[in-house]
Amino acid sequence: MSLAVVGANLDGARVGLRAVDGVIVALGPDVEPEPGDEVLDGSAHILLPGLVNGHTHAAMTLFRGYGSDLGLMEWLEQRIWPAEGRLDDDAVYWGTRLACLEMIRSGTVRFWDMYWHPEAVARAVQDSGVRASVGFPLVDGMDPERGKQVQAEGERTLDALAELGPHITPSLTPHAIYTVSEPTLEWAAGQAADRGLPLHLHFLEIEDEISGCETRYGIRPAELLDRVGALGPNTVLAHGVWMDQPELELVAERGATVVTNPASNLKLAVGRIFPYEAMRAHGIPVGLGTDGAASNNSLDLLAEVKLLALLQKHRQRDPKAMPAEEAWAIATGAQAPLLGGTPLAVGQPADFVLVREQAPALEPGHLVANLVYAATGEVVDATVVDGQVLMRDGVVEGEEEIVARARECARRLGVTDERSSD
């Protein structure tokens, strides 16, 4: 299986790429397709690395717009949790396929998921052709006894996910320190270490997490994670907006990665803008996520990266803060190696996108600035993962079926409005 494309790089110079069996084998100004190569047309395109979505609940596309504009607990208790109780493998599969469709359409090649029915998530990821870290949200309601059942289910899931193909990285995904007891957190950290898998959890998204932790444990959330062995170079902390100075130092020392989700933080009104300048000062690897579609409501990282940069300018009251190049590096995962984004280079996976050079939003040039500040996912014309063309000329195979099946599942779950149920 070989694939070749000739396009332009960010400076407008010709660049050819050849991939064999999913790996880039040649890249440079003089690289040409060879006989037998599948050829992807890049003649009016910019060749870019794919984007990495560091925090998702992919199948929540089914709940997109359901109960928007409610208070957080009302939304969760009256809408989301009851609906999640009705989920089955089929619904999660098609919800995840819809999420993968959106991500492929907007140039995302890899994402970090945490959701129910993770084997269905993993099948959808494999069938879509993208890559994902997949985990089952551990929740024991702060009850170590219930935690033991959750652990047993967690082990079974990890074993099953390990069988599910090369695009899936199983991960341990305890929900948060306020929904998972200390023994279960410790178990998760131990499993991650034993199996060499990443640990991915919500962390300091909401301010109440601090007082809750201090009341229960007498320490700050990062100290708790450290005590149970959950803070290390294989840890992805989603959100992290409420870290204090000692926590920044501890997280930096342990080498954990923090993923910011700007739209979700604003939509759920968490009360604080991600303190990126502090992360940067401490050398903490930072990635970008959309969170689930129910709290964003989009999975388009090219829209999200604009918000990432703009909010930092606002927060620091400095238009020079978070220049476009830095935001772009974060969106491609280049600042956080754990997230698994890969650069365009020989020997690297053939994961990349083609962007339309003549998209009006990218005119008249200044590509990095305009990818960050002006583009949305619609500028992406082709998405390639593992040498497979998942979108070509703006078309993803099976798109209509995916949309129809996901809509059917949402109707079955009773989460659509009248319009969709007629």
Next chain:
Amino acid sequence: MSLAVVGANLDGARVGLRAVDGVIVALGPDVEPEPGDEVLDGSAHILLPGLVNGHTHAAMTLFRGYGSDLGLMEWLEQRIWPAEGRLDDDAVYWGTRLACLEMIRSGTVRFWDMYWHPEAVARAVQDSGVRASVGFPLVDGMDPERGKQVQAEGERTLDALAELGPHITPSLTPHAIYTVSEPTLEWAAGQAADRGLPLHLHFLEIEDEISGCETRYGIRPAELLDRVGALGPNTVLAHGVWMDQPELELVAERGATVVTNPASNLKLAVGRIFPYEAMRAHGIPVGLGTDGAASNNSLDLLAEVKLLALLQKHRQRDPKAMPAEEAWAIATGAQAPLLGGTPLAVGQPADFVLVREQAPALEPGHLVANLVYAATGEVVDATVVDGQVLMRDGVVEGEEEIVARARECARRLGVTDERSSD
């Protein structure tokens, strides 16, 4: 000239529309095309009013991404102002065409512009088929003598714009109270009143405007505008983020409209999020704008409306703040009659858009929530203004030429990067 379309409304119910000579003559569940009608296919589409962009410098598409991430004065003094000095009618024409192309592609039917070479702007608007309020930025450097020349030029421009066709509303556009002397402001207000034209100016975008005004005049900016007669029901105030309580009351009493530009305010780090809840409490009509592409860098109101709503949730620390319906009303101009947005109704102008019902971002329903929080301009498939189909099936006639000519103009002005100059 008659046009007919049958689509669905926001509730998914069938709706047919017929327009004759640019005016909606029939609208309802049973309306069908009649013999001789041009028929627009809306079978998989939602029929919506067009969006209204309340503040632009359209031709600044030419400077999109030029000098991004600089401090405000460095950006203006070293990049934008020298480049603007090299502008000519041709560049402004094609820059505005590019802006109109983006706006048509993302469902905007009317915009409020303030830019140099306004006759070229107006020609571009007419040729694009959209509608705009067009004005020449009055700037006299606080020098009333220079102001007299500017006034003479302003009068000539207003006379010329009045000739330029039915889609153009000439307007008086003094730049701001810190660049225009009091006599020139007063002249502008008088001209607007005499000619029955709107007045559109920057107002309290930057905090320094307050101290500058207090030092020079001993009063607050809104008081100055009121003293010169510039604050009335025909006034559009762009930005307004730094209004204090008495100014809110005064602006409300005079009936002026305020247009918020969320992305631009963040990007230029003006330091404060638009105090929408105060505007609402005072009953001030509010509209939405993108500002120029150089400080956004997009003209896509479907992206902007998300930011509008999310920032209000953050500012008020309440996920229920600015629900989707309210944000949508603002984006369509329904909260600010002066801006000229029109509802879908018999007797109204045939200005509307068709949105793809099966766009992944709009699944699985909850259309208003997902138009606001999930969609970008790419969901728009057709845009109609004055009964003319400006985009059909995602295609705008002449798109390639517009992009190429705008790029040429940017090169000629020396504002592209190396990539674009090769």
